[in-house]
Amino acid sequence: MNFGGIVEGLKIIWKVGFRKVIIESDSQTTVLLVSSKSPLNHPLFILIQECRYLMNHDWSCNIHHVYRESNRVVDCLAKLGHSLDLGTTVFDIPPAEITGVLDDDVKIERATGLPIAWLSGGIP
Numbered sequence: 001m002n003f004g005g006i007v008e009g010l011k012i013i014w015k016v017g018f019r020k021v022i023i024e025s026d027s028q029t030t031v032l033l034v035s036s037k038s039p040l041n042h043p044l045f046i047l048i049q050e051c052r053y054l055m056n057h058d059w060s061c062n063i064h065h066v067y068r069e070s071n072r073v074v075d076c077l078a079k080l081g082h083s084l085d086l087g088t089t090v091f092d093i094p095p096a097e098i099t100g101v102l103d104d105d106v107k108i109e110r111a112t113g114l115p116i117a118w119l120s121g122g123i124p
Contacts, residue, residue: 002025002030010051012088014054019059020088022061023061026067034055
């Protein structure tokens with residue numbers, strides 16, 4: 001569960017000016033905790049509440065579960081993150097390490113007309 005990453009990402013996305021956002025997480029638990037009422041005694045309650053607060057800004061923001069296979073770009077970025085300095089890193093262009101995965105996703109989506117998440121059983 002990476003609530004901290006979701007919170008930081010939402011703050012950046014809001015500041016940049018995007019107003020239509022879909023959060024995809026391969027953690028079904030994360031999606032359920034953000035989407036439903038969490039117990040007050042949950043150890044991550046404050047972060048869960050912050051996710052909800054940010055998602056309820058004046059924008060369209062939804063969270064969905066996707067299978068890890070459809071979240072390959074995030075998986076590559078997470079692996080890349082282990083070699084970066086601590087803190088938040090924002091890329092203006094995709095790093096070279098993920099361009100192959102991005103290209104594959106674009107090819108599949110163009111060939112099928114469906115988002116990768118749909119093809120692997122994610123967003124309905």
